[in-house]
Amino acid sequence: MKRIVTVLAIISTLGLTAWTLLDNKKAVEAKVYKPDADQKVGVRTATAEFRNLSEETQFLGSFSPNREIEIRPQAGGQILQLPFEEGQFVGTNHLIAKLDDEQLRYQVEALQVTLEGYQNDVRRYDALVKGDATPAVNLERAQLNIRATEAQIKQLKKQIANTTVTAPFSGIVTQKMVEKGSVVSVGSPIAKITDISSLKLVVDVPEKAINQFRVGQSLPIQTEVYPNIRFTGRISMIGAEGDAAHNYPVQITVNNSTANPLKAGMYGSIANLNTLKTKTLAVPRQAILGSAKQPQLYVVENGKAILKPVEIGATTNQYYEITKGLNPGDQVVTSGQINLQNGTLVTAQ
Template sequence: MKRIVVLLALVATLGLTAWTLLTNKKEVEAKVYKPNPDQKVGVRTAVAELRNMSQESSFLGSFAPNREIEVRPMASGQITSLPIEEGQYVGTGKLIAKIDDEQLRYQVEAAQVTLEGYQNDLKRYENLVKGDATPAVNLERTQLSIRSTQAQIKQLQKQIAQTTVSAPFSGIVTQKMVEKGSVVSAGSPLAKVTDISSLKLVVDVPEKAINHFHIGQNINVTTEVYPNTQFPGRVTLIGAEGNAAHNYPVEITVQNSGKNLLRAGMYGSIANTNNMKGETLAIPRQAIVGSQKQPQVYVVENGKAVLKSVAIGATTNDYYEITKGLNAGDRVVTSGQINLQNGTAVVAQ
């Protein structure tokens, strides 16, 4: 009898538990949102159409001189002449500095006297050798002494020439580092000469735009100093290696003019228009869902949103080029995709 009571109590407990769970399940299901298949979701759309994907990009850089050099002497000594001032224009071969060469000239004079003595000895030995009055070896030694002295004189004359320091090219003296009377050593800087007859505008271009440039390309340069003037330039260098930010240096050479003189260090900018794409099928950037590796769009067909995979080409700030997956005239969803699933009924707002 006792066992029957326990069994009945157990069955009753299990039944109560099952009834409670079933009731809770119904309550939970009632609270869960179930979309109405007949209710349409409001979305915004745009039409896939042919667009000119040309885009203009502006790049800022600074002007560098065509050439710049620190003029350094190849001789040591005291500067006896320094006929330059900062800001002065100097032509090619213009005297920059003269170093004292007095001692070298004395050595040349002494070597010339020695050479004259050897030449006189040579004449005497030539006559004596003809009469067998002296060995021919004396004649040969004198000839060698003459050649050695002549080489010594040439070396001294080259050292004298090195005491004259000239401008290697035309330019402006942008820095004078010594004064007349200074004692300098070989290789020490005397002055800096800068050639700004043409300037090089160097700009950093991101990798997505680097293919828009090519060597020899003509491109206009503008500056804030002369806002109403465009300076014709030509691309002369495109960097083969980018920096950590994946930017590549592009160099545009600009011929300087006397009317609107550009100076090294000024800012300049270029506006490059990419006309390579022309007319191509494009949609707004907001229409793309998913990732760039697997882009998708919702296309409105027969009142429903149909999810389609597409292939992306060129991009601008506002549009993506579509190379595969859409046709001109397709209407794509640009807003409201978060409420959509493949096949959801939609209405354009």
């Protein structure tokens, strides 16, 4: 009897649990939003039509110096002369710094005395060897001493020459790093010289436009500091590798002007007229969905949004050329696609 009561209790409990779960399921389903299949979604549309896709694209960059170098001496010592000021123009081989070379000159003088002694030994040994009064090895040793001493003198003279530091090219001293009387070591920076007789404008060009440029091509350059003046530059380099955003560096060299001087760091831009087909079927960029390899768009047909694959060609900042999948006059959705599925009823604005 007890077993029957226990079984009935378990069955009652399971039945109550099942009823509770079913009731909760109905309550949850009642709260879930179910879109009305007959409700129309408001969207904005545009007409696919033939357009003249041509635009002038501006690529902005900044000017960098033609050449720039930090002057570093190949010798160390105290600076005795520093005949320049920051901002001064210096020509090629202009004296930048003169280091103390007194100790080196003393060493050269001592070696020259030693050399003179070896030369006298050679003359004496030469006479004695001819008279068989001394072995020839003494003469050879004296000759080798002369060669070794001459090599030491050359080395010291090279070190003395290194104490005179000159400018390798003409330019402006843009940074003075030491003062007269300072003690510098080999390789310590003394000054920075910048050559802006010509400048390099580096701009980043996107992948879709990089093939419109070539090395040696002349381009007009516009600057913010001289908005009404056009400079002419020539492409000197096109990058072989793009960055993560698929932009490629293009370097344009422009000669500086005395009447309208440019400075490194100024902004400049190049204008490239990208003329496409005079008449091509195009839609606004906002209409395209998906990736560039598999573009899609919604076309409004009989009050419904129909998702269609298309093929795109040339692009501008506002339009995509459609090469396949669309007809002139088709109404394409340009806004509201997030609320659409294939076949959704729409009302076009």
